Amino acid sequence: MRILDGIEELRAWRRGLEPGATVGFVPTMGALHDGHLSLVARAREAAEVVAVSVFVNPTQFGANEDLDRYPRDREGDAERTGSAGADAIWFAREEEVYPPGFATTVDLPPIARRLCGLDRPVHFPGVALIVLKLFHLFRPTHAFFGEKDYQQCVLVERMVRDLDLEIEIVRCPLVREESGLARSSRNSNLTPEGREVGVALSRGLFRAREAFDRGERDAARLIAGAAVEIEDPRISLEYLELVDPVTLAPLDAVDPERGGRLLVAARLESVRLIDNIALGGEGGGA
Amino acid sequence: MRILDGIEELRAWRRGLEPGATVGFVPTMGALHDGHLSLVARAREAAEVVAVSVFVNPTQFGANEDLDRYPRDREGDAERTGSAGADAIWFAREEEVYPPGFATTVDLPPIARRLCGLDRPVHFPGVALIVLKLFHLFRPTHAFFGEKDYQQCVLVERMVRDLDLEIEIVRCPLVREESGLARSSRNSNLTPEGREVGVALSRGLFRAREAFDRGERDAARLIAGAAVEIEDPRISLEYLELVDPVTLAPLDAVDPERGGRLLVAARLESVRLIDNIALGGEGGGA
Numbered sequence: 404m405r406i407l408d409g410i411e412e413l414r415a416w417r418r419g420l421e422p423g424a425t426v427g428f429v430p431t432m433g434a435l436h437d438g439h440l441s442l443v444a445r446a447r448e449a450a451e452v453v454a455v456s457v458f459v460n461p462t463q464f465g466a467n468e469d470l471d472r473y474p475r476d477r478e479g480d481a482e483r484t485g486s487a488g489a490d491a492i493w494f495a496r497e498e499e500v501y502p503p504g505f506a507t508t509v510d511l512p513p514i515a516r517r518l519c520g521l522d523r524p525v526h527f528p529g530v531a532l533i534v535l536k537l538f539h540l541f542r543p544t545h546a547f548f549g550e551k552d553y554q555q556c557v558l559v560e561r562m563v564r565d566l567d568l569e570i571e572i573v574r575c576p577l578v579r580e581e582s583g584l585a586r587s588s589r590n591s592n593l594t595p596e597g598r599e600v601g602v603a604l605s606r607g608l609f610r611a612r613e614a615f616d617r618g619e620r621d622a623a624r625l626i627a628g629a630a631v632e633i634e635d636p637r638i639s640l641e642y643l644e645l646v647d648p649v650t651l652a653p654l655d656a657v658d659p660e661r662g663g664r665l666l667v668a669a670r671l672e673s674v675r676l677i678d679n680i681a682l683g684g685e686g687g688g689a
Numbered sequence: 690m691r692i693l694d695g696i697e698e699l700r701a702w703r704r705g706l707e708p709g710a711t712v713g714f715v716p717t718m719g720a721l722h723d724g725h726l727s728l729v730a731r732a733r734e735a736a737e738v739v740a741v742s743v744f745v746n747p748t749q750f751g752a753n754e755d756l757d758r759y760p761r762d763r764e765g766d767a768e769r770t771g772s773a774g775a776d777a778i779w780f781a782r783e784e785e786v787y788p789p790g791f792a793t794t795v796d797l798p799p800i801a802r803r804l805c806g807l808d809r810p811v812h813f814p815g816v817a818l819i820v821l822k823l824f825h826l827f828r829p830t831h832a833f834f835g836e837k838d839y840q841q842c843v844l845v846e847r848m849v850r851d852l853d854l855e856i857e858i859v860r861c862p863l864v865r866e867e868s869g870l871a872r873s874s875r876n877s878n879l880t881p882e883g884r885e886v887g888v889a890l891s892r893g894l895f896r897a898r899e900a901f902d903r904g905e906r907d908a909a910r911l912i913a914g915a916a917v918e919i920e921d922p923r924i925s926l927e928y929l930e931l932v933d934p935v936t937l938a939p940l941d942a943v944d945p946e947r948g949g950r951l952l953v954a955a956r957l958e959s960v961r962l963i964d965n966i967a968l969g970g971e972g973g974g975a
Contacts, residue, residue: 414855422708506797507817507851513792531793539853565793567825569700650790 404485407493410500413540416491425450428543430534433457434474434588435483438578442547443487445575450545455484456537458495463529469675474591493540500536509535511565514558517651518642518666519677530555531562538570546570551577551585553664553679557651577679579605585678597672600637604667607632607643608680611665615682620656622663625682629665641668641675648684659683690771693779696786699826702777711736714829716820719743720760720874721769724864728833729773731861736831741770742823744781749815755961760877786822795821797851800844803937804928804952805963816841817848824854832856837863837871839950839965843937863965865891871964883958886923890953893918893929894966897951901968906942908949911968915951927954927961934970945969 407413420426427450429442435457446453457480464470477494484492508528514520515527538546548556560572578586583605584598593601607629614628622645630643645654648664657663662684668677693699706712713736715728721743732739743766750756763780770778794814800806801813824832834842846858864872869891870884879887893915900914908931916929931940934950943949948970954963 410853502850504847505851506799507848508796508798510794510796511792512794536851536853539855561790562793564788565791565822567696567822569825 404481404489405491406481407491409496410540413493417540417542420452424452425544426452426454426541427545427547428537428541429453429455429489429547430537431455431457431480432459432473432588433480434476434591435480436578436586436588436590438549438551438586440483440487441578442549442575443484443489445573446545446547447488449547449573450543452491453489454541454543455489455492456495456541457492458497458500458533458537460500460529460533461497462501462532463526465523465525468523469589469592469673472592474588500533508532509562511558511561514554514561514651518554518644518646519668520554522641527554527558531558534559535562535566538568543570545573547573547575549575549577550679551587551677553666554651557649583609585676587676589674589676592674593672597637597674600635601671601676603633603635603638604669604676604678608665608667608678611645612680612682615657620659622654622656625657625665629667633667633669637671639670641670643667645682648681657682690767690775691777692767693777695782696826699779703826703828706738710738711831712738712740712827712829713831713833714823714827715739715741715775715833716823717741717743717766718745718759718874719766720762720877721766722864722872722874722876724835724837724872726769726773727864728835728861729770729775731859732831732833733774735859736829738777739775740827740829741775741778742781742827743778744783744786744819744823746786746815746819747783748787748818749812751809751811754809755875755878755959758878760874786819794818795848797844797847800840800847800937804840804930804932805954806840808927813840813844817844820845821848821852824856829856831859833859833861835861835863836965837873837963839952840937843935869895871962873962875960875962878960879958883923883960886921887957887962889919889921889924890955890962890964894951894953894964897931898966898968901943906945908940908942911943911951915953919953919955923957925956927956929953931968934967943968 407416427446429446431439459473481492509531510528520527556574563570582602584602610632611625611629626645645663645665648662654663663682666679693702713732715732717725745759767778795817796814806813842860849856868888870888896918897911897915912931931949931951934948940949949968952965
């Protein structure tokens, strides 16, 4: 596997690929876990060339967020991506990504202002900008995003359609630890106790899914059932919302065919955790 | 020359091109005049394939601007681009460019908020968005922009750098009518008298250029000399500014090596006219 350093090395590598080759691209913030590796494996099946980027993008972190605490593991990342079958990994340098004079912004107002964007107004504009830049640099035919960041999937798909990019966005299912806790690089900032407490989030989502499978369609009751499981003095809930899977608009009731998505965000030991589950629709459930 | 109708026809045409071919792209709002055709001719010299787009982009017009009055001439445009040597022209349809649910925005705050962007806050975000979309659709290796829209050239260059697009932006000199009036599709909305009065803009710029060539470097005096020529009760000046050619920051004095750009915008018979000239630098002058 090629380890690419510097933007010019990346460009040269990209130019050197077979002109018609399918290129599968997995953008990451590093500290790669099994969730990321499942994206790489999926890309390996779908594309002739597989490339991974690693960049802890400062523009998607607000002033008081955990940019400095975000875990980093360059050597481990290179080793794991290589084993998972990637052809190249690029470690981006901040001064090359955002050189002096940088002025361009990208935004998707309605989708980017709800849920994870409500209290973090810079987050999704930052995500959209870096993803767009990476798409221009890697010029992929396919790009792989995990449904763990469900709102991000919706936003990237919307941006790709709106900006007429010819890239197929492939959504990959969320990966869980054995306990049920959604895999996240941030889990490494939890204590062993925190990891146990955090399982409550997924327990809540599964409880809602069971209720949905038994025929419950009312959003308030589905959410209340989840909330009971999540309730814990150590968990500070940011949101627990049942939304339309495409528009992210809040639902009063779930139409099983169109489906709904139950999304949760919470803080535990100052670590921000998110999780989500499909209720009906293509995503799953009865 | 191929006349492309519909976004899927454009995509199919683009996919059918030789993979490594150089593609020169000229985005326009139609009502093509000699200025546009000089861009097509320049593209013809530089690239193997030459494509033109025509779209009067509503998102770059404010509520009280001249979107409805903007001249349109589809048949003439196709004929003139063909004669100028283009291989394809695409007439974009608004409902394909901005389908329902469209949400993405692009902006370049510092550059986009001055001069033509000061009283028209939607203008340059609209330009940036449509240019980016067209770049994704046409995937050009070279794109051609006239220096008549000087601020637009600076903005597009900045966006291409910031977003890591591998496109060479080729600036082409402003083209004038015999009288000196800068060529513009909007000139067709002027009366014969208006066309004569409007020549004052270029006369003002040339007077500043002559003063610069005689050694004048002081911005206030260069601007004052131009203003004397432009002064006319029928002309309502929007701005007359001497700025840095790259940052567009106002200058106190011109460094002949770095150069300056004298930019003017005015209304005459309710028609908005712009013009500009290089003082020193690479652009010209002593």
